[in-house]
Amino acid sequence: MSNRSMAKSPISLMVLLAVLLTACGARSEQSQTPTVGPVSTPAAPATVEVGGASRCEPNNLLSQLKDDIPYSQVSLLHNQLLAVRYLNLWVVYPDLNSAPAADEVEANHAQATELAARLSHLLANDHPCVRVSFEQITMTIVDSRYNAWFVGGIGMEDIPSGSDLTEDEMATLKGHVVSSAALQSPVEHPGPDVPPADACDWGMALEGLRTQFAPAGPNVDFYLVIDQDGANVWAQWEDSNPGQTSESFLPGVLALQTELQCLNPPVDVLWMVYTDGAGRVSVVMAADGEALRNPDPSYLVDHLRVIYPEPSS
Known part of the structure; x- marks a missing residue:
């Protein structure tokens, strides 16, 4: 993007x-809307x-x-x-x-x-x-x-x-x-009609991401969402003692860049959530696809957008 x-x-x-x-x-509902089958709730220990x-x-x-x-x-x-x-x-x-x-x-x-x-x-x-x-x-x-x-x-x-x-x-x-009232119909054809020869699909990118972040606990994962603005990849990873400086989260950002540069459809926005071992959010960042695909990692770092904590004016 x-x-x-x-x-x-x-x-x-x-x-x-x-x-x-x-x-x-x-949202308003229509009488002819297909229904979703029941989902059973299993018994669980106390x-x-x-x-x-x-x-x-x-x-x-x-x-x-x-x-x-x-x-x-x-x-x-x-x-x-x-x-x-x-x-x-x-x-x-x-x-x-x-x-x-x-x-x-x-x-x-x-x-x-x-x-x-x-x-x-x-x-x-x-x-x-x-x-x-x-x-x-x-x-x-x-x-x-x-x-x-x-x-x-x-x-x-x-x-x-x-x-x-x-x-x-x-x-x-x-x-x-x-x-969300802002959610509209997804874009019809994200990405080029003919993908580049070195393109990867989401399954390949996800496998690479999980390898890059291994060994990881259960609260680390990545997913793809295509909406009216294009392809969004969400990434959450953790550190038992996270900081809010580039030195603490930069390795994760660069690992994301390595695995997502080939993705087709191309990433429009990468959303990054960096937490501690208990799930408390330390930093939320975003990067647009152009910065993500730039071959110079320093360009991506320079164009990271910190969303949380709100940058001081």
């Missing part, structure tokens, strides 16, 4: 962090055992929760930003139409919203520690080509308890689980 396109990004931190927003205004002590540990929850989500491409992370504790879910939902006609777009949005509602209920009730550990669940639902059809969130207090949802509870839940 060009600098001009980056300038179109919303100023608000909570809007910039699309996966950390709770959107306003529910506590998480850590070092002989019974307590809730977010990192220990991630693997169990992720295993219970019935889709093959899933990213599940947690973090704490501005004193709010988030559980952040990204899912590829293959039943969505990745090339909908104009009259099918709203059905895609509604179907993704219903899945977001069901998955929020699954996560909130999958383990007793979830409601203790997190205050908000944010969700990004994409199709098989990584086009975004839902980006939003819900507060834990708005999610019904219990393993099953009644029709009334589901209707109420969908009223609370709302997508």
Whole structure:
């Protein structure tokens, strides 16, 4: 994405962090909208055992929760930003139409919203520690080509308890689980019609990223979201003692550059979330695709945009 396109990004931190927003205004639903099948909520033990002590540990929850989500491409992370504790879910939902006609777009949005509602209920009730550990669940639902059809969130207090949802509870839940009002239909054809010979797809790039950041804990991951502004890659990684200087997070930034330069569709914006070992956010940065693909790493470093903490004037 060009600098001009980056300038179109919303100023608000909570809007910039699309996966950390709770959107306003529910979408209207159509009676002919396809429905999402029920998602079962398995029984779970009452506590998480850590070092002989019974307590809730977010990192220990991630693997169990992720295993219970019935889709093959899933990213599940947690973090704490501005004193709010988030559980952040990204899912590829293959039943969505990745090339909908104009009259099918709203059905895609509604179907993704219903899945977001069901998955929020699954996560909130999958383990007793979830409601203790997190205050908000944010969700990004994409199709098989990584086009975004839902980006939003819900507060834990708005999610019904219990393993099953009644029709009334589901209707109420969908009223609370709302997508960003800024989310529009994804761009139709991101990237060139004929990719360069050295191009890589998301699967190849993701494998390279996970290799670069290995060994990594469960709260490190990467995912692709294509929206109306183009291709966005989100990266979250951690350090047990993170700093807010370039020396502390620069190795991770350069590793991201190494693996994402070949990606097709080309990255328009790279969003980076750098946390400590407990998920507390230390730095949030963004870089546009031109800087990411520049062969000089110093050019990327010079063009990093620090979003959080807000730079002092």
